[in-house]
Amino acid sequence: GAGVSQSPSNKVTEKGKDVELRCDPISGHTALYWYRQRLGQGLEFLIYFQGNSAPDKSGLPSDRFSAERTGESVSTLTIQRTQQEDSAVYLCASSSGTLSYEQYFGPGTRLTVT
Amino acid sequence: AQSVSQHNHHVILSEAASLELGCNYSYGGTVNLFWYVQYPGQHLQLLLKYFSGDPLVKGIKGFEAEFIKSKFSFNLRKPSVQWSDTAEYFCAVRWTGGFKTIFGAGTRLFVKA
Numbered sequence: 001g002a003g004v005s006q007s008p009s010n011k012v013t014e015k016g017k018d019v020e021l022r023c024d025p026i027s028g029h030t031a032l033y034w035y036r037q038r039l040g041q042g043l044e045f046l047i048y049f050q051g052n053s054a055p056d057k058s059g060l061p062s063d064r065f066s067a068e069r070t071g072e073s074v075s076t077l078t079i080q081r082t083q084q085e086d087s088a089v090y091l092c093a094s095s096s097g098t099l100s101y102e103q104y105f106g107p108g109t110r111l112t113v114t
Numbered sequence: 115a116q117s118v119s120q121h122n123h124h125v126i127l128s129e130a131a132s133l134e135l136g137c138n139y140s141y142g143g144t145v146n147l148f149w150y151v152q153y154p155g156q157h158l159q160l161l162l163k164y165f166s167g168d169p170l171v172k173g174i175k176g177f178e179a180e181f182i183k184s185k186f187s188f189n190l191r192k193p194s195v196q197w198s199d200t201a202e203y204f205c206a207v208r209w210t211g212g213f214k215t216i217f218g219a220g221t222r223l224f225v226k227a
Contacts (some may be wrong), residue, residue, distance in 0.1 A: 003157070033215070042118075042204065042219035056213045091158070101146055101208060103215065105158040 004106035006092050012112045013082055021109045025094030029103045033076050033090040033103060034067060043091060046070065049075060050097065063082045116140050118207050120218035127195050128226045133191040135221050137205030147188040148206040149179055150214070158204070161178040164188065175199070 005024045013019050025032050044060040049069045060066070064082075071108040074087040079086055089110050093103035123134035139145065149161040162173025169181040179190045188205060205218040 031213075035217075041212035042120075043206075047215065048213040050213070058214070093158075101215075102148075102160050102163060102202050105150075107157055 004092055004094050004104050006090075006109050007107040008109060009107065010110045010112075011072050012114060015084060015113055017079055018078065018080045019082055019111065021079075021111070023075045023077070023092030023094075025092070026104055028072075028096070029094035029097040029104070030072050030097035032069060033093045033095075034075070035051070035087045035093065036061075037091060037108070039088070046077070047092075050071050058085070079111075082085060082111075084113050087111055087113045116207070116209060116214075116216050118205055118216045118218040120205055120221050122202075122221050123219065124222050125225070126224045126226065129197055129222070130194045131168040131225075133190070133192040133195045133199070133223070135203055135205075136192065137188045137218060139186050139188070139207045139216070142183070142186065144210040146210065147179070147181055148208075149173065149177070149188075149190050150204045150217075151201045152204070153201045161190070161203070182205060195223075195225050197225050199223060200225045 007022045032049040035043040037043050047067045048056040052069045052071050064080045067077045089108040091108045092106045095103045117140040119138045150158045151161045152158045161177055162171050164181045172178045177192050179188055181188050182191045194218040201222045202222050204220045206215050207216045
C-alpha cells in the first residue's frame with residue numbers, strides 16, 4: 001500500500017516568508033509525528049498528533065512554528081517568518097497508534113531559507 | 115532531560131567485519147527501544163525494536179540488539195557486515211507514559227567492498 005508522502009520534496013524560500021509543509025500519513029494511522037533534522041544531526045521531535053489533537057507540542061522551537069491535522073488524515077506544518085536556522089529536512093512519520101509504536105517515515109521536505 | 119547518545123558518528127568497516135554500534139539513554143524507567151536505518155536515497159525504516167521480554171532482539175538483515183537495563187544501553191550488532199549495510203543508523207527511545215520518541219544523532223556506516 002501507499003506509504004507516508006510529503007510535499008514539497010524541496011522548498012527554497014527567502015528569509016521572512018511563510019512556508020507550509022504537507023504530510024499525508026498511511027491510511028488508518030491515527031498517530032502522526034513531525035521531526036526536524038538539521039545537517040549532520042539527529043532527528044529533533046517537533047509535535048505529535050493522536051487523531052487531530054496534539055497532546056504533545058513540546059518540541060515546537062518557537063511560536064513561529066505551528067501544525068494542524070485534519071481528522072486522521074493530512075497534516076500541515078507551518079513556519080512563519082522563516083529564518084536561516086530553520087533550514088533543515090522536515091520529516092513526517094505515522095503509526096497505527098497501537099502498542100507497537102513503529103513509525104513509518106516519509107521522504108522528508110528539504111527546506112532551505114536564503 | 116531525556117537524551118539518547120550514539121557513541122560513533124562515523125564507522126568504516128571492511129566486508130565480513132563484525133559491527134557493534136553503541137547506544138545509551140539518559141535515565142531509567144520503562145522504555146521502548148528502536149533502531150532505525152536509512153539507506154542512501156531511501157526513507158528511514160525500522161530495523162528492530164524492543165518492548166519487553168528477551169533482551170536480545172533480532173531484526174531484519176541479520177541485525178540484533180541487546181538491551182542492558184543496568185547500563186541504559188541498547189547496542190546494535192551484526193556478526194558480518196556486507197557492502198549493502200552502508201547506511202545511517204539511528205537509535206531511538208520512547209519512555210512509556212509519553213508520546214515523544216527521542217532519537218540519537220545517528221551513526222554513518224560505510225562498508226568497503
